[in-house]
Amino acid sequence: MSELLPVVLTVNGVPHTAAVPPRLLLADLLREHLGLTGTHLGCGHGTCGSCTVVLDGEPVRSCLMLAVQADGSSVTTVEGVAGDGPITPVQQAINDNHGMQCGFCTPGVVCSLTALLDADPAPSDEAITDTLDGHLCRCTGYQNIVKAARQAAGRPVPEVAP
């Protein structure tokens, strides 16, 4: 049962080759094999969204994918969204709007918003809500994350009602 399968994938622009057991999750390949612990594993069954990464341009739950299924794919994790540059407008907006507290859900939120804005630089409020619905945040109450998303989308950020 300990058969190892080859996986060749690109993570944050860097090619990697690994030999993995079939049951290894993509999240665990990233964290345990590649040391990219920015991807957080929360619930482990697709509910919380903390492990979201960008796979070939699409936001995916890395706990709901086998590592071997990512063979041939290009993955971006929170460590790679900014490349070699400064933090991205999404990251800056989360900072500016206090869109995080404990930070556990934040890597997934950053990856989802990055994928959303790459696909559509001016998403509607409905699209922003649709994307953030896929993340559980137990600290912020979501309002500051929504504000951050609006700022990153180049839209007015609503003031908090007094």
Place this chain on the structure above:
Amino acid sequence: MKPPHFEYRRPSTVPEALADLAAPGARVLAGGQSLLPLLNQRLVDVGRLVDVNRITGLDRLTVDDDRLHVGATVRQATALRSPVVAAAAPLLVAALARTGHPQVRSRGTVLGSLCHHDPAAELPAVALALDAGIVVADGPTVPAAEFFGAAFETAVPAGGLAVAVTFPVAPPGTRAGFAEIGRKAKDLPLVAVGAQITVADGRIVAARVAATGLAAHPQRMTATEQALLGNPADGPAIAAAARAATGEIDPDLTLRASAGYRRRVLPAVVRRALDDALPTAGAVAA
């Protein structure tokens, strides 16, 4: 929260997949968005996963001979964004917008949701309403009305592989509405209703309505459809359809809510779905 051990196969053709699936305990892995949560929680055990994602041609999304063809590996996100799907099967698009989160739709497949057959899932009701056909490799095409068995059971035999689902292309003047009641947005609904309505010269000439979350498998709502047919696309027709819905189905599912609650909310969900499909008809008082 890690899956148990299993063998992994990645066939590149349908015949190879069928050979791989012949082993006891073998199971198809497509989008994996229902199967991986079950495996991670060890709620199911599999001897072998047969990953069909690399089979050439299963990602086909086309219209041929008046049927929309959705291959086994067509992602829900792809179908949701597709202008071809929007024109041919507007109800599928309306339901997909309510199916899972974007991060799940990126991997989850249309056909996989049908084959998983959760009794609360949205897409089986769409397949039933639209008279979809499920194409089984080396077997007959199964009409949706004969496809869904008990919860989590379908007409795909053990060791079999569904390769596509096809939908009739909607005529011009067709609109769709989808409504659901659930405890959380995007979570599996308690009750959901989909309606695809064709209007010509102000009158409803075709009505396809189905519900999920009422029983072990989705329900086609023929009395509700009959209440709409031939009538003007207006508020009184919608009110009559919601009344007909109350009479035609007696929910018996008690998953996460009582059957009585489902009975109570069903007409409201029908009305919302029809208001969504026919926005010019105007909202009707309860």
